[in-house]
Amino acid sequence: MSVLIFVENWDGKFKKLSFELVSYGAKLAEMYATEAIALTIGNVESSELVRLGKYGAGRIIQAVNPGITSFDSQNFTSVIAGFALQENAGVVVLSNNNTGKAIAPRLSVKLKAGLGAGVSKLPATISPFVIYKKVFSGNAYANFIIKTDIKVLTLAQNSFELIENDRNAVISQVQVDWNSAGVKTKVNEVQKQDGKILLTDADVVISGGRGMKSPDNWGPILEFAELLGAATACSRPVSDEGWRPHEEHTGQTGKIIAPNLYFAIGISGATQHLAGVSSSKYIVAINTDKDAPIFSAAQYGIIGDASKVLPKLVEAVREIKGK
Amino acid sequence: MKILVCISHVPDTTTKVKFIDDFKKLDSTGIQWVINPWDELSLTRALELKDDAANGVTSVSVIHVGPAATEPTIRKALAIGADDAVRVNADPKDAYYVAAQLANAIKGDAYDLILCGIESSDYNGSTVGGMLAEFLGYPSVSSVSGVKLENGQVVVIREIDGGKEIISAETPLVAVVQKGIAREPRIAAMRGIMMARTKPLKVVEPVEVDALTELVAFEMPKPRAACKFVDPENPKQLIELLQNEAKII
Ligand SMILES: Cc1cc2nc3c(=O)[nH]c(=O)nc-3n(C[C@H](O)[C@H](O)[C@H](O)COP(=O)(O)OP(=O)(O)OC[C@H]3O[C@@H](n4cnc5c(N)ncnc54)[C@H](O)[C@@H]3O)c2cc1C
Numbered sequence: 001m002s003v004l005i006f007v008e009n010w011d012g013k014f015k016k017l018s019f020e021l022v023s024y025g026a027k028l029a030e031m032y033a034t035e036a037i038a039l040t041i042g043n044v045e046s047s048e049l050v051r052l053g054k055y056g057a058g059r060i061i062q063a064v065n066p067g068i069t070s071f072d073s074q075n076f077t078s079v080i081a082g083f084a085l086q087e088n089a090g091v092v093v094l095s096n097n098n099t100g101k102a103i104a105p106r107l108s109v110k111l112k113a114g115l116g117a118g119v120s121k122l123p124a125t126i127s128p129f130v131i132y133k134k135v136f137s138g139n140a141y142a143n144f145i146i147k148t149d150i151k152v153l154t155l156a157q158n159s160f161e162l163i164e165n166d167r168n169a170v171i172s173q174v175q176v177d178w179n180s181a182g183v184k185t186k187v188n189e190v191q192k193q194d195g196k197i198l199l200t201d202a203d204v205v206i207s208g209g210r211g212m213k214s215p216d217n218w219g220p221i222l223e224f225a226e227l228l229g230a231a232t233a234c235s236r237p238v239s240d241e242g243w244r245p246h247e248e249h250t251g252q253t254g255k256i257i258a259p260n261l262y263f264a265i266g267i268s269g270a271t272q273h274l275a276g277v278s279s280s281k282y283i284v285a286i287n288t289d290k291d292a293p294i295f296s297a298a299q300y301g302i303i304g305d306a307s308k309v310l311p312k313l314v315e316a317v318r319e320i321k322g323k
Numbered sequence: 324m325k326i327l328v329c330i331s332h333v334p335d336t337t338t339k340v341k342f343i344d345d346f347k348k349l350d351s352t353g354i355q356w357v358i359n360p361w362d363e364l365s366l367t368r369a370l371e372l373k374d375d376a377a378n379g380v381t382s383v384s385v386i387h388v389g390p391a392a393t394e395p396t397i398r399k400a401l402a403i404g405a406d407d408a409v410r411v412n413a414d415p416k417d418a419y420y421v422a423a424q425l426a427n428a429i430k431g432d433a434y435d436l437i438l439c440g441i442e443s444s445d446y447n448g449s450t451v452g453g454m455l456a457e458f459l460g461y462p463s464v465s466s467v468s469g470v471k472l473e474n475g476q477v478v479v480i481r482e483i484d485g486g487k488e489i490i491s492a493e494t495p496l497v498a499v500v501q502k503g504i505a506r507e508p509r510i511a512a513m514r515g516i517m518m519a520r521t522k523p524l525k526v527v528e529p530v531e532v533d534a535l536t537e538l539v540a541f542e543m544p545k546p547r548a549a550c551k552f553v554d555p556e557n558p559k560q561l562i563e564l565l566q567n568e569a570k571i572i
């Protein structure tokens with residue numbers, strides 16, 4: 001029995017969420033007193049593969065085939081399912097990001113393995129296998145038992161800490177079957193926005209709502225974000241109005257994020273907004289209305305006008321950082 | 324081209340959820356049930372595609388797995404504009420169970436494009452769409468923020484980390500949709516509400532399927548500590564707290 005961790009790579013590179021996943025899988029393997037195996041698909045330099053070993057993986061498998069040129073949910077599922085069976089995996093762990101959400105449900109059916117989607121903690125017990133997850137968009141949580149022998153889990157991003165534990169992992173490159181003719185989804189074009197910190201990856205997020213009054217007032221938010229190395233976000237009305245791009249909309253119908261620090265500036269804190277940000281470790285709210293619901297979700301708050309408070313905040317950060 | 328929209332039936336998003344039976348069951352008193360917001364948008368997009376005759380969409384159907392009490396939600400979808408509906412007469416036990424029922428009810432019906440939402444706002448699974456595709460052996464694209472039809476092919480926009488992919492897919496296809504798929508949900512007009520009463524709603528009995536997961540109990544979120552307020556005249560204090568107390572910047 002083993003724990004198999006599917007680790008996505010982005011043009012041959014891993015990122016923080018990859019290491020979170022391996023840390024999680026390795027801890028889970030400890031609960032079973034077994035080995036954690038990290039699996040990635042496609043070309044990755046060995047120096048990059050070695051990095052996965054630092055977080056407790058005992059083995060690292062790189063599945064390759066010259067036919068693999070883009071993502072395909074059916075073929076990726078087949079490759080992962082093949083390794084799950086070959087390695088006698090008791091649990092397969094994936095990220096709860098776009099890729100994981102595309103593969104995990106297919107894998108669950110293919111392996112007839114119960115799926116725990118979006119878990120944020122290790123199982124309370126492994127026999128029975130009890131998982132804990134957010135339900136009703138964060139208004140409640142639930143414990144579920146996964147009843148099957150094989151389990152599939154997707155781990156919520158930024159919910160599990162990195163745990164260093166170098167096991168001198170054995171790295172192997174394995175040629176796998178890839179059914180090019182079976183790829184029924186063809187990628188015609190890829191549009192990338194380069195250079196920006198991704199909202200879903202960011203440790204700090206600065207978000208503005210309708211209380212910012214006009215798109216012309218976003219200057220201090222951008223400056224503040226730049227100083228803190230943060231990503232920018234917004235509430236739904238702000239993106240609906242076209243004040244900010246749609247990629248920035250957070251909430252139930254936008255992106256669901258869990259940064260370490262979320263600044264909600266001129267955001268009232270409607271339940272649908274909180275559904276996307278309530279897993280943030282810290283929330284700071286700036287709002288003129290002392291009764292705004294956002295203050296019930298926040299640990300730190302300033303009751304005041306954003307147009308006056310923000311420039312002072314920017315100044316304070318400049319001072320502290322000596323910029 | 325036949326389009327099918329899978330709809331789930333969820334408490335209105337502003338509901339303050341409460342539980343009964345030792346936290347084993349949702350207290351449904353006073354809950355306003357709605358079509359899952361994503362499914363409302365999928366349906367809207369499907370109808371927009373049908374409105375443009377050049378697309379050759381012959382029908383837009385909806386399907387739902389749920390007991391008879393959920394029929395008003397299905398009628399609402401018919402009132403918005405779906406041509407016909409299927410209800411699988413079963414209590415959704417888990418996502419695997421629902422997807423298996425959907426697959427069974429659909430097989431043989433030759434839908435070309437099946438739309439599912441990225442997640443139901445109740446159990447937040449993000450799973451039924453992918454599972455359904457695997458049961459049917461169809462390709463699937465997830466995180467779809469746009470869909471159009473071009474020469475018998477479905478062209479979708481898939482959101483990826485830091486960008487988008489434009490993908491052309493063979494049919495039949497399951498597209499799992501999210502933000503961007505349609506702007507505003509279409510609402511039912513009076514005429515639609517009248518017509519909905521007479522539109523076909525077929526009830527299918529469930530097949531025997533074992534759920535793979537089982538609820539133990541719900542929990543309420545732990546209350547957060549009270550918010551610490553900082554003087555608006557001295558925001559520097561906030562930065563200091565974040566550095567020294569929270570230790571996050
Ligand atoms: C099905 C559904 C899904 C939804 N999904 C989402 C979602 O995903 N994300 C989302 O964000 N919303 C979503 N909404 C909308 C949500 O209900 C709220 O309407 C929205 O979040 C409000 O945005 P806001 O806080 O920016 O604006 P408002 O509610 O207008 O709040 C503005 C706030 O700014 C404060 N303010 C005003 N002036 C100043 C100033 N000078 N300085 C500081 N503060 C000031 C006000 O006191 C107020 O609290 C959804 C709604 C529905 C029905």
Ligand SMILES: Nc1ncnc2c1ncn2[C@@H]1O[C@H](COP(=O)(O)O)[C@@H](O)[C@H]1O
Binds near residue numbers: 328332387421442443
């Ligand atoms: N009971 C159901 N009947 C029909 N479709 C459903 C049902 N539950 C979920 N779905 C579909 O699956 C999507 C994702 O739901 P979930 O996987 O439960 O988060 C929804 O947006 C619907 O399209």
